[in-house]
Amino acid sequence: MTKTVTVAGASGLVGSNIVKEALERGYHVNGTLRDASDESKTKWLMALPGAADRLTLFSAETTDSASFDAALQGADAVFIACFPPIYKATDGTPAKELDRARGYAEIVAPVRDGCLNVLAAAERARVKNVMLCSSTSSTNPPEGVAVKTETNAVSDAEFQMSEGKFTSAEKIVMETAARDFCVRHDMRLAILLPTMMLGPVILPQHLEGDSAGFVTSAVRDGKTRHDKVPAGSMSVSHVGDVAKLFLAAYESGARGRFFAVYDSVPWRDLYAELGKHVPREIMPAPLEGEPEEPTRFDFTRRDSLGVAMRDIHSVIAETCDWLKSKPFG
Template identity: 60%
Template structure:
């Protein structure tokens, strides 16, 4: 409990990533101000308030990133803000998929809300003199036009013009947001640390997170149902454990010289190998049909910057086993 004189703000405290940052920050002895859009949400708040240390040191606030002033109260007196609410937008206000939009709509309805939301929170942080800003982005901002065998966070940003020309507005959100956040932080003397995860697994804190995306696919597979794929894809997936991602976020905050982008993935594996691990835990009937041929080369990462933060990450078999063992217990009934 060495750090309980400091308060950290977690924006998106009810999110998959944010709830794990809250948990890790409480475990490290910090006071935490968490935000979600409705702090009284009965499907969310009780699970956060049940975390160890929450009753004494967690306060929840209602705040929407569209309104900068919402963040003045939760940021007052904080030493850092963790921004984990920049959820990808896949469709416009009328339901039009992002990939069917022209560029004007792509900017207005997909890219700008994320960029503006992040800047609204950073503006509140500047008003409240919060100097440490840690942002959750994603590896979608690390896909250069010409793929490289081994990518790093510095030399291999996504090519915005290419993303726009391909109507990849959802991926471009993060590319644009990161550039604007960098410029804002520089102008206002904030230290900006950006984490880049892909698929995150492990036990979840809120029930809704166990019931979506690959967590849901794994739960279905434990019951013998097909998950995401009918056939093993030729491609790969990058994976990390939620608690390790949260540990990276805290390390990014607690390492004063940390700045800029950091991968938050353990590694990328061919789906073939991921399903081979899953096959050790689920009925054979749930597995996708085998891949015909050899898998493509998985994404290669240079983890020098990630490892400079001193966090040891679980390997993929351990993360999958922990997730499946936990799902087997039907943790939320």
């Protein structure tokens, strides 16, 4: 019998690609989004190969645990990908400008509580396999490490909040709450940690996001994210590879945290690759001097999942070529 999996956040950048990958592998998929009658999102999901026969969409709000009950009935696993970073408070105040009380209440707590609501619904439905999308922003301990592993690179939420980094703190608080819940209820938990994700997207709305924006702004809008090439680096992956990591973690019975990036690359090198595909005159001013040393990772655990990650050259080239084809008209 074909297994059913539930994707919470099916219309998000990561969630929609998990839906696509799961359908390609023959699963029945129950997907949740805030409003399953919103055709500006559902039409793209239902156009995926296999969706007509094996994708069912449900409305669900992370503030209401019971709203996930129907989507989780009969599922073997839940993929939780419905918590993109929150950068602003409810009144529009940037997260970094909030005090401790407001930052926790308006940025951190909603993500923690929402994740626990989804997990509570999964526990009621006796779903024992949980795949959670977090972020490498949860892998920045107060004292840096020379080479990051999933076990030595764990953020300290209180330290992050003391520096006003509530958007980063939300991820490690969510992970900790999810881990404790799954331990108490004997549920298997795998946590995937991506950063900037490029590659073709499924919904046109994703072109406006922070990840795709690095390439979209240059190819479509004729401008770049930076006026001058930054000295730092960015961790990058192909969003399709991230989805494959999620499915691999599920199918292999994996537990714990896994980096979901190809590597960390200096912005100088990212712009050098982008510059091969866009007009030279729109490129940012070059970096003076050498870039900072990029983050170093130990990818032993990631590689144990058996997914061949596409390199930066290939990812940027594919993304640029795809955008130039005007995929959404």
